[in-house]
Amino acid sequence: MTLQFNDETFRGDYTYSNSSAAVRRFPFPFDRDSYMYSVNIEPHPGGPEGSPFEHAFDVDEHYVAEMRDRAITLAGDPLRCQSLPHMELAGWDLLELIMVSKARDYPALFSLARDGDRWHWTNRPLGIEQRFTFLDASTLPCGPMEYITRQAQGDFALLDAREGNLWMDAGMITSQADWSLDFDVGMNFFEWHAPVPKARGMGVFDKALKFLNAVTQEQSYRRLNWTMTVNPRLDTSPENYHKWGPEKRTVTPDNVGTKQFLRVELQSFWRLPRSNALAFPIRCYLASLADLCTQPKWGRRLHRVLRDLDPDLAEYKGFALNRAMIVDYLARHDDGAPTSPGIFPDR
Amino acid sequence: MTRPLLKVAAIETLSPLVKRFRFEDPEGAPLPVFSGGAHVTVEMADGDVLRRNSYSLISDPNDGSGYEIAVRREDRGRGGSRYLHEAVAEGDLLAVSPPANLFALDLRARRHVLIAGGIGITPFLSQLRQLDRAGQPWELHYAVRSRAEAAGLALLPESAHVHLHVSEEGSRMDIGAILDGQPLGTHVYACGPEGLIAAVADQAARLGWPAAAVHSEAFAAPPPGEAFEVVLAASGRSVAVGPRQSLLEALEAAGAEIDSSCRGGACGRCETAVTACEGRILHHDHWLSEAERAAQTRIMPCMSRFKGARLELDL
Structure with missing residues (x-):
């Protein structure tokens, strides 16, 4: 398959769009007609051919434009990328994981030649060619985590494993659902999850931490999370809330189908070999309500999920303001027919 | 989960009670690298009993050409170490899990003090290589009963930072003296008998060390007992x-x-x-x-x- 990369923007004129093939492979997060938190974790990579679950790090038609958008965000706010001094080794682990995976899974786009510690990396879509010495940061233009995550879609958090807890000690965070690396850096698992409503009392975080601490090099995992975003904007950060928050007020019954996006995070968990840290990639996918409703199953299901969602969750996910308008729009795409189990669209 | 079968590439006697085993991929493929202090679980089909024992890796964490462990023969144990010593030969295939780490170095430390008792030296052998590669300062204290039983000696680098304490020769380890006066930001790691680990924890607490700077791994094997x-x-x-x-x-x-x-x-x-x-x-x-x-x-x-x-x- 030859990938055509879109020339599109995630800010300003928002020219982002999904091809029909991209819509059909969208990681729709609801496997039933209702939603509540669960530790919905499964092994990764692995999934139907062509799905975003097939490869370790999915590369799609938005790759080049997303990397351009990341560079714009970093130029305006360098603190979106931080690595505490003890996390450099984890950065090398991540660089190795991504380079090896991409060269294996997308040989037409990426290649990696290794002669001992002397590595030669080629990234054709971005026109990058780099020779460097593995584990010698002076041979790269920036730190290893920053270097590789400027070439990989999605946000990346590197979690140090100490004292039975996980610590957010490094990250590249430019496409986040309203949380701040600069605020969270150095926090532990319970601290950075403190704003999530209801879940602590349900014991979700204790179970999740126990699970994450037991992740080994042998097997990686993934889960899907979701929220709602007005306009196809990657950088919905607290730092820039003044830029995107007011856009919630621009939604009308006439434009809600094309202006309101379902934002899905494909989160995965990887034990890194050299540092024993945990890599936590958070890949963001965006699809408008109109795009999703081209798949009748998804239109019906999304309507039922959002109509019946706990009000606290609608508030936390930031769409309480426009909820009625969204549900009204989706109701027109729900004929009441039953939906098939699982997340994939019907044929 | 099915474990990969690895070939026993070499067996070497280090002391009367301790042997070193080296495992390699049968086809010569590289194995996953690991972090200092990691262990693997070795499966042994001993007649109709499937034994599984976990051992610290003692080889270089950055070297995927093979994994090495040091096994002390425990005649009063459940039989896994005896099986490895007596029944396993070079060329045999054993199922070995990928590495996992419950005794990782704290990479924030400005200095690492490693304290080993007896066969508790094993996790430090891989940690030392990681520290040396990263250029981080360390000192190692290794307490043994006698020189003959000090299996780890042959595996330790020649270094002024390695201190041997032989109780038979009267050079008992003074944990208080080791910990006293260490600079701020030092972390201490203890591995060995319960008594040693407790003594390190006690001395560190007495000297006001933060709990997060004190690490230990009891190399506990399941104790036998009544049926x-x-x-x-x-x-x-x-x-x-x-x-x-x-x-x-x-x-x-x-x-x-x-x-x-x-x-x-x-x-x-x-x-x-x-x-x-x-x-x-x-x-x-x-x-x-x-x-x-x-x-x-x-x-x-x-x-x-x-x-x-x-x-x-x-x-």
């Missing part, structure tokens, strides 16, 4: 646990589905709910809290045993 029976709640089936068998081993032999990793009471993977307990659980793990132990509603089958009339597990 007992356990009932599986789902089927009502009774499983006999022999005196030289761990509860986990007996459950696995009976075909029970149970997860595990360290098999030494530290990782928490095999934690199991107790549905009935008339008697006393002999908790030997480092996972459950005091309150959880007292409640007798959870058990770590890799380490713990039972004495009493009836123990029923949620399996």
